[in-house]
Amino acid sequence: MPAVRKKLDSRYWFGCFTLPDGRRAQRSTKSTNRREALQIAAEWEEAARRRYTEAQARRVLSDIHELVHGAPLASPTLAAYVTQWVSRKQGETSGVTSRHYEHTAKEFCEWLGDRAGQPIHYVTPGIVATWRDKTAAKSSPRTANNKLKVIRNLFQTAWRDGLIPENPAAKVQTLKAIEGQRRPFTLTELKTILDVASPEWRGMILAALYTGQRLKDIASLTWANVDLDRGEFRFATSKTGRPASDPDCPPAAPAYRNPTGGR
Numbered sequence: 001m002p003a004v005r006k007k008l009d010s011r012y013w014f015g016c017f018t019l020p021d022g023r024r025a026q027r028s029t030k031s032t033n034r035r036e037a038l039q040i041a042a043e044w045e046e047a048a049r050r051r052y053t054e055a056q057a058r059r060v061l062s063d064i065h066e067l068v069h070g071a072p073l074a075s076p077t078l079a080a081y082v083t084q085w086v087s088r089k090q091g092e093t094s095g096v097t098s099r100h101y102e103h104t105a106k107e108f109c110e111w112l113g114d115r116a117g118q119p120i121h122y123v124t125p126g127i128v129a130t131w132r133d134k135t136a137a138k139s140s141p142r143t144a145n146n147k148l149k150v151i152r153n154l155f156q157t158a159w160r161d162g163l164i165p166e167n168p169a170a171k172v173q174t175l176k177a178i179e180g181q182r183r184p185f186t187l188t189e190l191k192t193i194l195d196v197a198s199p200e201w202r203g204m205i206l207a208a209l210y211t212g213q214r215l216k217d218i219a220s221l222t223w224a225n226v227d228l229d230r231g232e233f234r235f236a237t238s239k240t241g242r243p244a245s246d247p248d249c250p251p252a253a254p255a256y257r258n259p260t261g262g263r
Contacts, residue, residue, distance in 0.1 A: 002041035004034060015041030075119040076163065079109050082116075085154055104150040121164045123155070125171040132172060141175035148174060213237070 003016040005026070013034055016026045027044070029037040076084075086102045093101065109116040111131055128151060136144035152169040159167050185193070190209070194202055208218045217237055225235045 002038065002045045004029070004037045004041055013037030015044055017041050017045035075121060077117050078112065078120045078123060079116040081120050081158060081163070082106065082109055082154065085157055088157075101150050101153070104147045105154055107147070108151055108154075120155075120158055123168050125168045128169045128172045132175065136175055141177050145174040145177075148172060207233075 001018075004013045005016060006013060010028065011032055012028045012030055013032065014026045015029045015037055016024060019025050029040040031037045031040065082105045086098075086105055089101045090098045092098075108131060111134065112127070115122070115127075128148070131151075132144050132148050135147055148169065152167065152172075155164065155167040155169045158164050190205075194205060197205060204215065204218045207213075207221070208215050211218070211233060213233075214237070217235060221233065221235060225233055227234060
């Protein structure tokens with residue numbers, strides 16, 4: 001039989017109800033009204049008695065939320081929330097990262113098909129794990145892990161917004177990378193590449209090698225980014241937009257300073 005009680009350290013009524021296995025449970029109703037709290041406890045016990053499915057349980061919780069707060073429980077579809085989330089990320093991250101987030105989130109929705117039109121809370125760890133495995137099969141474990149991190153971020157934001165009780169993607173483990181799948185070039189391989197590289201490519205390869213910067217950032221360098229007097233590269237990284245300064249690398253200097261015979 002449902003009942004309510006109060007604890008000394010809380011202003012809310014606690015609902016007491018019986019679980020299907022006969023155990024008694026109690027949860028805070030987040031209500032200071034005894035009658036409302038008793039009605040909530042009765043709804044909980046009825047839900048437990050009927051062993052509601054997730055959809056039915058969600059409907060009961062929505063009714064309780066409306067009883068206490070005057071409005072149904074918010075439950076946007078995954079597709080609608082992705083659109084909102086992508087828009088928010090455009091103002092929170094750099095262009096490259098934002099596009100990566102958008103591409104991955106929309107790819108996840110496309111893979112789900114019609115299920116992307118269901119409320120966001122219907123996404124389970126099993127669904128995310130299946131998508132991770134499909135992604136790895138088409139590309140690589142490393143790529144699948146990177147995309148999984150994006151989906152974790154998506155659902156973590158939804159959790160912070162109070163739309164889901166937990167992050168389903170946080171329960172999905174990353175895949176073990178295959179050893180030897182990606183490795184740095186050996187010295188012999190690097191020499192072979194440099195032997196056949198054009199002067200422009202030779203300069204970019206050596207500059208990337210000695211500065212550790214992304215090849216995209218090296219390829220985007222202009223003379224405005226090179227301070228010959230101080231012997232420095234100065235630029236903003238394409239991924240984060242943060243300013244970076246790297247010392248001139250003497251082994252690469254001849255290639256990028258004199259690629260065609262003139263400075």
